[in-house]
Amino acid sequence: MAKRSVKVYPRFERFWHWTQMALIFVLLFTGLAITGLHGGLDFGPAVIGHIIAALALIVLWVFAIFWHxxxxxxxxxxxxxxxxxxVVRFYVxxxxxxxxxxYRKAYWRKHNPLQxxxxxxxxxxxxxxxxxTGLIALGWNLWETVPGATAWAQVVTNIHLLAAFAIAAFVIAHVYLLTVGHSFREHVRPMITGFDTIDLTAEEEAYLEADEPGRIKPRASS
Amino acid sequence: MVYLLRSLVPAVRHALVSGAALPVVMAGMALAQEAPAIPGSDSTADHSKFEILQKDFASGPEVTEACLSCHTEADDQVMHSIHFEWEYEHPETGQLLGKRNVVNAFCGAVAGNEPRCTSCHAGYGWDNMRESSAQAQATPDCLVCHDRTGQYTKTATGAGHPPLAPVPEGTKTITGKKAKPVDLTEVAQNVGKTRRENCGNCHFYGGGGDNVKHGDLSSVLYDPERSVDVHMSPEGEDFTCSSCHVADQHQWPGSRYNVMAADTEGTGKPGERRRVATCQSCHGNTPHPAGLKGMKLNDHADTLACQTCHIPEFARGGVATKTVWDWSTATRMKEDGSPIVESDYTERDGDHRHTFMSKKGTFEWAEYAEPVYEWFNGQVEYNTADRKIDPDKRVEINPIHGSPDAPDSRIWPFKRMQGSQPYDSGRNELVYTHVWGPETDTALWTNFDWEKAIEAGMAAAGEEYSGEFGFVDTYMYWPITHMVAPAEEALDCKACHAEGGRMEEITGVNMPGRAPFGTAGIFGLLMVLATAGGVVVHALFRIFASRSKGGHHG
Structure with a gap:
């Protein structure tokens, strides 16, 4: 076993992650403004910003799904x-x-089971x-004549809201868990540089050096 | 190309309707060849050249007779219009409405007060509401709508007749001014298409004073700033009333009893749709500029009337509208028995308006007033005097119909007039009151005696009366549709999409922003707070554990 610096997050994945992060923050900010939970942005601009960010995020997801x-x-x-x-026992x-x-990260399995x-x-x-639910709400005019449309719209809105709050809760836990184990900076760095320190078996090390040299940094001269 | 066509349609229509196309063509020709000027301004006839108009007219009806010698069908047309009949059989409810039949929250009703109320009748000499205007042999008044000199008017108490020389001292016109004698010959020789003054001299003064009734129709509209009325302002479109209320056979679209509350047809083809006065008939059904914002705004068109956002406030421009009329305080006199007149409301234009009068009771006024909003399908019902009312509740003089589920309903803005007015407490019905009658010993405004005034009013209307009366609280609804603001001054989203916003009372809509702390909002916030709390507790445990053990994970 050898600790080597291996690329675990390719360029697209990093782009996807950070763009998604930015869009989720825009969506949370505008979404909370639309709901009326803060007055940092007027309703009108909030709606326009929300729609644009949401459509951008959906496009990003289409690419991400294709990539995966x-x-x-x-x-x-x-x-x-x-x-x-x-893992659960460790956290509690x-x-x-x-x-x-x-959990020991492998280059072919970067998440722990809970993650x-x-x-x-x-x-x-x-x-x-x-x-x-967002698209259904956006397309309200296409289905507003359905019997009980207003009640259904309420259901759609509530699911949308609950999902949004659940995502906000996820963001909080996600950021907090970056402080667990290594330092916060060490946790964030791989998502910026792409490289993380991984315990490699001799076979893995040999394979990466031979077949995917771009994914493994030369052994540090120490 | 489509955009060009769309933008041309209203312009062409307006030009055709107002006759504005002709001067443009003429100007073009004059430039081209310096030919002698083509006579006539916006008509093919110069009425000053008509032989039949070269005489001294002794009365209004004499002028009408002269008009009819050429315009052979005009009287028949006018006599079938609501301007002359003051009667309207509602096609949906079958109710007989119109001024001749309804009781309102202002002076009450026409019956018993004819020569005063019928001073604004589009005819001469209707002085008995128990007869129709035709039975009463009233003559249509051509000049009130077609005068282009600006001098024609009617006296305030003359059953529709104009002031003629010699005018008795103290005579006032229907707009409250000192009456000057009308030169009927000059007026007759200068008739033409209606201008805003022709309509406004009656309609701006409904309820007996400037903007008293409607709230969105006041003397400000003679020459409004662009911010008050983008259509009628000289800096805007400079429309007259008939630019939208296009007449055909002396019939006009734009009824307050049977409103076209939801127009899904749009502009129609060029030359079509003269019989509606809706916004959509010029602006179409998707009037907002292309783009995301425009799309979202257009999405509102099947829920809201255009007026809801585009007339953010009524009674703009300096003239207030009456919002409360409490008749129950009327007949309160000074200690010496003389009548009280108080004028404690000052308008932005500087005029003082009455706040208490012994003959009328207590008034309140409003300017730049926020409308109330209601679902409205255009149908208006009236609690006419033959209907039972519940005096323990506030009575709606004219309940408006409409519901969130109906495709013909939209959320509309209204002026909601608040009243307290007399009713027959024995029969639980609204009453007719004889208010005006300087020469009778029963009229309220001269004798200050409710019992006599109601008895006389009921007799004039031919209604039964128990002899007992009380005062009942009322609401009366006035749809707001004039004084359209420029687009940039339309209501902002947040005026409604907010807690405590303008649509707070509206049911049957799913409106984001109106209730931040709904069930999902509260549950979601708790979820986020629980997560944040869990994280903090977890972190504190870690800090505590690492300190007590002295161990640190690197």
């Missing part, structure tokens, strides 16, 4: 129970006793819930 499917990176999000118990107990995080379940739920439940 064609590169095989979707496999990172396949849930597993293997090691899940240990071990962390307070100074234990090390039980992958959380991201999977985000991607297959919350995100679709918010953009489907």
């Amino acid at each position: 499917l064609t590169t095989g990176t979707w496999k990172h999000y396949v849930p597993t129970r293997d090691g899940l118990g240990r 107990w071990g962390i307070f006793r100074g234990e090390h995080h039980p 992958s379940i959380a991201y999977l739920l985000l991607k297959v439940v919350l995100f679709p819930a918010i953009w489907i």
Whole structure:
């Protein structure tokens, strides 16, 4: 086993992550203004900003889905129970006793089991819930003649709101967990540079050096 | 190309209607060849050359007779119009409405007060409401609508007749001015298409004074600033009333009893749609500029009337409208028994308006007033004097119909007039009151005796009266549709999309921003707070644990 600096987040993934982050913040800010929870932005501009950011995010997702499917990176999000118990135990107990995080990142599996379940739920439940309800709301004029349309609109709005708040809660937990284990900066850096320190087996190391030299940095001369 | 065509349609229509196209063509020709000027301004006839108009007319009806010698069908047309009949059979409810039949929250009703109220009748000599204007042999008044000299008027109490020489001292006109004698020959020789003055001299003064009734029709519209009325302002479109209320056979679109509350037809083809006065008939159904914002605004068109956003306030420009008329305080006199007149409201134009009069009761006024908003399908019902009312509740003089689910309903702005007015407490019906009658010993305004005034009013209307009366609180609704502001002064989204906004009372809509702390909002906020709380507790535990153990994970 050797600790090597390996590229775990390719350029598109980093672009996707940060653009998505920015758009989610715009959407949260404008969305809360639309709901009337803050007065930092007037309703009119908030709606326009919200729609533009939402449409941009949907376009980004279309590209991201295509990227996940064609590169095989979707496999990172396949849930597993293997090691899940240990990760949960760490967060509720071990962390307070100074234990090390039980998960060791692999370059082909960058998320711990709890992380992958959380991201999977985000991607297959919350995100679709918010953009489907958002599109339905945006298309109100196409279905307003449906019987009980106003009541349905209320349901759609409520789901949209709840999903938005759930995403906000996710953001809070997500950012907090960057402080767990390594320092915050060390956690963020890989999503900027693409490279993270990974324990590689001799075979993995040999494979990357031989077949994907761009993904592994030369051994530090120390 | 489509855009060009669309923008041309209203312009062409306006030009055709107002006759504005002709001078343009003429000017072009004059430049081209310096030919002698083509005679006539906006008509093919110069009425000063008509032989039949070369004489001294002794009365209004004599002029009408002369008009009819050429305009053979005009009297028949006018006599079938609401301007002359003051009667309207509602096609949906079958109710017989019109001034001749309804009771309002202002002076009450015409019956018993004819020569005063019928001073604004588009005819001469109607002095008995129990007869129709035709039965009463009233003559249509051509001049009130077609005078182009500006001097024609009617006396305030003359059942529609103009002031003629010699004018008795103290005579006033329908606009409240000192009456000067009208030169009927000069007026007759200078007739033409109606101008805003012709309509305004009656309609701006409904309820017996400037802007008293409507709230959106005042003398300000003779020459409004652009910000008051973008259509009628000389700096705007400089429209006359008939630019929108286009007449055909002396019939006009734009009824207050049967409003076209939702126009889904739009402009129609060029030359079509003269029989509506809707915004959409010129502006179409998707009037906002292309783009995301325009799209969102156009999306509102199937929920809101255009007026709702584009007339943010009524009674703009300096003239107030009456908002409260409490008859129950009338007949309160000074200690010496003489009548009280108080004028404690000062308008922006500097005029003082009455706030209490012994003969009329207590008034309140408003300027730049925010409308109330209601679902409206255009149908207006009236609690006429033959209907039972519940005096324990506020009575709606004219309940408006409409519901969120109906495709023909829109949210409309209204002036909601608040009244307290007499009713028959034995029969629980609204009453007719004889208010005006300087020579009778029963009129309220001269004798200050409610019992006599109501009895005389009911007799004049031919209604039964129990002999007992009380005062009931009322509301009367006036749809707001004039004084359209320039686009940049339309209501902002946040006027309604906010907690406590203008649409607070409106039901049947899903309006973001109106209730930040709805169920989903509260639940969602709790979820976020719980997460943040959990994170803080977790972090505190970590800090506490690392301190007590002295260990630190690097």
